[in-house]
Amino acid sequence: MIFNSLTFLVFFALVLALHNMPFSWHQKKINLMIASYLFYAAWNPPFVILLWVSTVVDWWAAQWMVRAKRERTRRMWMLTSVIVNLGMLGYFKYGGFLLDNFVTIAASLGIIYHPPGWDIVLPVGISFYTFATLSYTLDVYLRRSAPAGSFLNYALFVTFFPHLVAGPIMRPTELVPQFETPRRANANQIFFGLALLTLGLFQKVVLADGFLAPVVEAVYDAHGQVPGMLDSWVATLAFAGQIFCDFAGYSTSAIGVALCLGFAMPDNFRFPYGAIGFSDFWRRWHITLSSWLRDYLYIPLGGNRHGHARTYAALMGTMLLGGLWHGANWTFVVWGGLHGLYLSTERWLRARFKGSTPGRASLLGFALLTFFLVNITWVFFRARTFAGAGVVLTGMAGMAAKPDPLIAGGPMIIAIAIVSGIFGTHLAMRDTTLEAVIERTPSIALASIWTLLLFAVIIEQGQGSAFIYFAF
Amino acid sequence: MPSSISPSDARKAEVGGTREGALPPGLRKTAADRPGQAQPVPTRDIPLRPWAEIGASVFLAVALLMTAWEWQARTRIGLRAGDIDDSPQAWAEQRRLADSAPVTIVGDSRILFDTDLDRFQAMTGIRPVQTAIVGTNARALLETYANDRKFHGLLIVGLADLSFFRPEGVGLGGSYLKGFSRSGKPSQLSGLWLDRWLQRHLAFMDGEYRLSRWILHADHGIRKGAYGPYDDVWKISEVFDHRQYFMWDRIETDAYLRDHARHAWNVFKGPPLPPFIARNVIARSAEAVRRIRVRGGDVIFIRPPSAPELRAIEDKRLPRAQGWDLLLAAARAKGIHADDLPQAQNLVVPEWSHLNHKCATVFTDAYVRRLVQLTGRLKLRADAPPPLSRADCVSPATPAAAKPA
Numbered sequence: 001m002i003f004n005s006l007t008f009l010v011f012f013a014l015v016l017a018l019h020n021m022p023f024s025w026h027q028k029k030i031n032l033m034i035a036s037y038l039f040y041a042a043w044n045p046p047f048v049i050l051l052w053v054s055t056v057v058d059w060w061a062a063q064w065m066v067r068a069k070r071e072r073t074r075r076m077w078m079l080t081s082v083i084v085n086l087g088m089l090g091y092f093k094y095g096g097f098l099l100d101n102f103v104t105i106a107a108s109l110g111i112i113y114h115p116p117g118w119d120i121v122l123p124v125g126i127s128f129y130t131f132a133t134l135s136y137t138l139d140v141y142l143r144r145s146a147p148a149g150s151f152l153n154y155a156l157f158v159t160f161f162p163h164l165v166a167g168p169i170m171r172p173t174e175l176v177p178q179f180e181t182p183r184r185a186n187a188n189q190i191f192f193g194l195a196l197l198t199l200g201l202f203q204k205v206v207l208a209d210g211f212l213a214p215v216v217e218a219v220y221d222a223h224g225q226v227p228g229m230l231d232s233w234v235a236t237l238a239f240a241g242q243i244f245c246d247f248a249g250y251s252t253s254a255i256g257v258a259l260c261l262g263f264a265m266p267d268n269f270r271f272p273y274g275a276i277g278f279s280d281f282w283r284r285w286h287i288t289l290s291s292w293l294r295d296y297l298y299i300p301l302g303g304n305r306h307g308h309a310r311t312y313a314a315l316m317g318t319m320l321l322g323g324l325w326h327g328a329n330w331t332f333v334v335w336g337g338l339h340g341l342y343l344s345t346e347r348w349l350r351a352r353f354k355g356s357t358p359g360r361a362s363l364l365g366f367a368l369l370t371f372f373l374v375n376i377t378w379v380f381f382r383a384r385t386f387a388g389a390g391v392v393l394t395g396m397a398g399m400a401a402k403p404d405p406l407i408a409g410g411p412m413i414i415a416i417a418i419v420s421g422i423f424g425t426h427l428a429m430r431d432t433t434l435e436a437v438i439e440r441t442p443s444i445a446l447a448s449i450w451t452l453l454l455f456a457v458i459i460e461q462g463q464g465s466a467f468i469y470f471a472f
Numbered sequence: 473m474p475s476s477i478s479p480s481d482a483r484k485a486e487v488g489g490t491r492e493g494a495l496p497p498g499l500r501k502t503a504a505d506r507p508g509q510a511q512p513v514p515t516r517d518i519p520l521r522p523w524a525e526i527g528a529s530v531f532l533a534v535a536l537l538m539t540a541w542e543w544q545a546r547t548r549i550g551l552r553a554g555d556i557d558d559s560p561q562a563w564a565e566q567r568r569l570a571d572s573a574p575v576t577i578v579g580d581s582r583i584l585f586d587t588d589l590d591r592f593q594a595m596t597g598i599r600p601v602q603t604a605i606v607g608t609n610a611r612a613l614l615e616t617y618a619n620d621r622k623f624h625g626l627l628i629v630g631l632a633d634l635s636f637f638r639p640e641g642v643g644l645g646g647s648y649l650k651g652f653s654r655s656g657k658p659s660q661l662s663g664l665w666l667d668r669w670l671q672r673h674l675a676f677m678d679g680e681y682r683l684s685r686w687i688l689h690a691d692h693g694i695r696k697g698a699y700g701p702y703d704d705v706w707k708i709s710e711v712f713d714h715r716q717y718f719m720w721d722r723i724e725t726d727a728y729l730r731d732h733a734r735h736a737w738n739v740f741k742g743p744p745l746p747p748f749i750a751r752n753v754i755a756r757s758a759e760a761v762r763r764i765r766v767r768g769g770d771v772i773f774i775r776p777p778s779a780p781e782l783r784a785i786e787d788k789r790l791p792r793a794q795g796w797d798l799l800l801a802a803a804r805a806k807g808i809h810a811d812d813l814p815q816a817q818n819l820v821v822p823e824w825s826h827l828n829h830k831c832a833t834v835f836t837d838a839y840v841r842r843l844v845q846l847t848g849r850l851k852l853r854a855d856a857p858p859p860l861s862r863a864d865c866v867s868p869a870t871p872a873a874a875k876p877a
Contacts (some may be wrong), residue, residue: 001659001662001663002659005661005663006666006667006670007659007662007663007666010662010666020727041658042657042658042662043657043658045658068801090866097603115662143640144509144510144751145510157684170501171510171511173510173511173512173513174512174513174514175513177513180514183489185490187523187524188518188521188523188524189490189494189518190518190523190527191523191524191526191527192521192523194527195523195526195527196664206683206684210682210683210684211684214684218699227588253565255516259516259518261491262490263489263490263513264489264490264513264514264515264516265516266502266503266511266514267500267502267514270502282503282504283504283505284504287502287503287504288503289510290504291503291504291506291507292503294507294508295507295508295509296739297509299508303508324844337723379488398605404697404698405695405696405697405698406699407695407698407700408688408691408693408694408698408699408701408702409691409693409694409695409696409700410687410688410690410694410700410701411688411691411700411701412695413694414687414688433494433495433500433517434521435494435495435517435518435519436494436495438494438519438521439493439494439519439520439521439587441521442523443522443525443526444528446521447526447529447530447533447665450526450530451529451530451533451534451537454530454534455534455537455538455541456683458534458538459541459676459681459682459683460683460684461677461679461682461683
């Protein structure tokens, strides 16, 4: 089930009530685990088996790793965990993609091969929980942390429903300790958690789905026609707003839901469109994924400790694979590659101009440049094909001959207003936190804003559309 | 207070999970700040505000606003509780029933609006399964039943010529068909039940009057040449159980909404259809009919009425002789054209494309009486209600703007 559904509201109310009943802490954890399995099974009950496989394999791999006396045995158990997890991910997510590419390559060699259709349903959230469970065995293997002391705590870490299907991608060391002692939210935590849930739903239901998605679709799904410059840019900017509101909305909701239950989840977004440069952007956008890739891919690939060439290669490799994580399509690889290129260029420029301190105007210019270049990458993220991306990029370059207008005036004005608001807010809040700003805001203003957001969510109703990142 | 928290206090708080009071900027770390190490329990700082009081006042204010919103939805917009939205899930629910149903309907919005399922059942004892979809090519739906080995009932294909005779594309029902094989999941079913339960009690829950659509109704073509919200079809129907559609009565009484609905049918304007398109559609339809018959099923086509203003456009683009008549001949299928039903002449078609509620019942009565003559699969019940006529839905008090077509 998804956060913006009536089913979830009923489910969450029941879970919250159950969590506040006078059960033992052990019983409450079992309740949470059963609820989490129900949450996941509501999509497709058989896929719960994948969760069990991932949970059990990684639990035992870590246990045997700790008991192993030889380094080779430890490595074998770590590889077992990696192969099982990435094997499941590869089969379900990349099987069709690999097969298509194999057929294309074979055809280019003159071999005509017609494989049977690959109609495999992608288990929702598999990319997220695979990374979460992998971090457990990898941390144990790298001796960054000890294995969890209780199977129940570990299994609950894997399945805990607020983060299960779309993150934030949590590490066991972030969550397992929270299951060791009884937790129950006080009134402040519950109400602030509900306020965060409202904010997240407002971003998703009202901004992303209600106002921005139709503007994006008007251009990106208008097959064949090269759009005009204005339409192309507005649609791409609208997608920048949509993807942020969709995904940050989910993360904010997840954090709010966990808070209502008394648990702390990490920030996943920190006003990313206020970033100055791309290393700053990746410290603010999907933080739990970028730090996962840094800790388990970039650093093991050599990081920045083995010379410039190796650093750039590690950076590009990490971002290309990070792109592929988002979807089994070469357009995602190009998206990751562009970010890798940006990061590499920025790294080179920082070394070249080391010691220079830009002024406020320059910083604003860099922020605008960063936002501009991020938007170029979003074209590849949103377009489903290179041809589609080429059409929009051609439009953005103003090369369409006598284009027909595609976006109506009203939706265009609203989309521009929303994206400008997001960009301005991110710039203004890049050095602070939402909590710090809220603490300075008068209660009456907070109550008014919360009322308006909640009212807007209810009357927008929502169509129960899935979050974009569920497909990743 | 936050200003009194020292960095060391903040770091201690970092491993404590939730904490009261917002941390000063820069002190709430994320994984981005701790490369290559096990990440500690994150910090969630709760701003020092009277949250319980704020929360209580918010819920009170929202309750008041919702009451006012529901009131204006009922009185100003004319929405009704019990008008339940259609959805891919609601369609999938009916589509699953079709495999074992004796009679199933497919088509576009005309057969959807113009069939009174209760009347059909009262006359024949059989309630057809309604799987027509607004804005959807009936031929594409027909082919899905041809491909469904489990289907062996009577399929009533309702068609609007310009929707049926188009080269490719399913139309608005594309997402319904695409998601069907993955429908019926627990979360989808529970969502459908809850949504219906709420819509039986709340009028404002209408997809056509949700916030974003409502605001964008104000755009009457600000940007010339762009297809905008005003060009879309707005709410013209009410939907009840079993996907029973009827025309929304405000279309009959509100000139602005009626004129808008008529404006939306500009989409039907265009040059005459090239003959090869009709030939292609007819060939595909005939093949689909043949495959259904091979399995023991049958197909009957129905062409519901449209108002003269729209009919002129339809006939200009595809005359009956080049579409409907050729289709029946090629498919060796039986059909009921509204032109051929004496009781279905000059019914009320307020926005030129769909009958009003009462006339939908009259039209259903007329076509079912013809249907039982065309197929042995349906019989008129001995206790069937007496025939209806135009007089049952066109009263002398019919508003001028909604005069019979």
